[in-house]
Structures are given as C-alpha cells and as structure tokens.
Amino acid sequence: MTLHTSHAVIACGSLHHEFESLARKDNGPDIHYLDTDLHRTPARIPEILQAKVDEISHRYGTVILGYGLCSNGVVGVKARQCPLIIPRVHDCLDLFLGFVGKGKSRIGLGTAHYYLTPGTIINKKDPLAIMEYEYVPKMGQKTSEWGMKEELKHYTHFALITSPGTDMEAVKDQAQKNADFFDMTLEEVESDLAFFKQTLYGPHDPEYFLHISPGEAITQEMFI
Secondary structure (H helix, E strand, O other): OOOOOOEEEEEEHHHHHHHHOOOOHHHHHHEEOOHHHHHHHHHHHHHHHHHHHHHHHHHHEEEEOOOOOOOOOOOOOEEEOOOOEOOOOOOOHHHHHHHOOOOOOOOOOOOOEEEEEEHHHHOOOHHHHHHHHHHHHHHOHHHHHOOOOOOOOOOEEEEEEEEEOOOEEEEEHHHHHHHOOOOOOOEEEEEEHHHHHHHHHHHOOOEEEEOOOOEEEEOHHHHO
C-alpha cells in the first residue's frame, strides 16, 4: 500500500469538542478518538493506544497523539511504520493552559482547583453529571452524593476553562450548578486553544513536542 503523505491524530475522546472546533473540514487531518473514560483507568491506555497506532500507522506519514503523559498512560507506546509526535505535556489540561515544554508544570496554580472544560461538560463527565448518570443508577442518590463529595473533599474551587468557538452559556450554567451543589467557588480560566491548533497543524517544535522515531518507545523520562 502506498504511504499516505499526510498525518493523522489519535486523541483522547475528552478532547473531541476542542479538536473538532479547530479542524478544517477539507484539509484537516484524520482524527481518531479513543474512549473518554480511559483517563479514569490510565493503565489501560498503552494497550489500546498501541493497537490504534498499529492499525493506522501504515496509512500516514506521521501519527500525532492527542495525549500527554497522562499518569504514564502513554509510556511504552511504540512508533511503528511512521514517526509519532506527542505534545510534551503532563496531561491534557496543560494543552488548555499553555504549560507545554520540558519541565513545565502547573505547580503554583493551586492543587485545590478541579478543572472543568467545555468538552467535559458537553460529554456529561463533570462531577454532577457523573453522579447523576453513572453513580445514582447503581448506588442510589444518598450514597452517590456521599461518594462524589468524598472524591472532591480536597478541592475548594472549580476552574472552568473557557474557549473560543463554544456556546459557553449552557456550559457556564452547568459549571455553576456543580459549584452550588458541592459548595465550591467557581472561577473561569481563559484558553485560546493555541496548542490544540499547533498539535493539529504544526509546527511541531521539539521544545514543545516529542518526536518518536519508528521502533522507538515513549518513556517517562522524555517528559521530565
């Protein structure tokens, strides 16, 4: 089969909204999304991500991963017939916040902040929606409320990341409902999605993106 000269993206499903808002319908890369819930079980990511890389890499000149280190979820994933490119970030939130590059981190922004993105809310993966649609059917209202409040007990703030090209009214409304229900303060953090756009279209400067050659595997040390 003739190698396709363009590139493809394999991304976390939680970033679907942001990538699709930037993708050019005619000239944009093919984007393959993996299950949003994988970020809750990062130990499963390498096997599933590798399978997708193996499935598509013979069709493209480059495969870009829409992931960060993600609790070591990408460690061990190997480039096959074509190179892999991955943002040099610790997790997907760094893409929103601009913390891209070796040694960069969000330390100092406040560990008591629970971040919400438009995609999180649209996909019903905010705490209130998870409680309502996933926990309550299994455990009932009272136990579900207790469980989610336990999960959030070390947080004092919700930080809603706003982004252009999004109808933020409904998103902000749901974010405020989370803040009210869990008795937390809601703050807004602006993002221009610049690194999402750079991930899709380049340039992929080695200072900000890892370049994995065919046969090479991703390691944790590459991000440190």
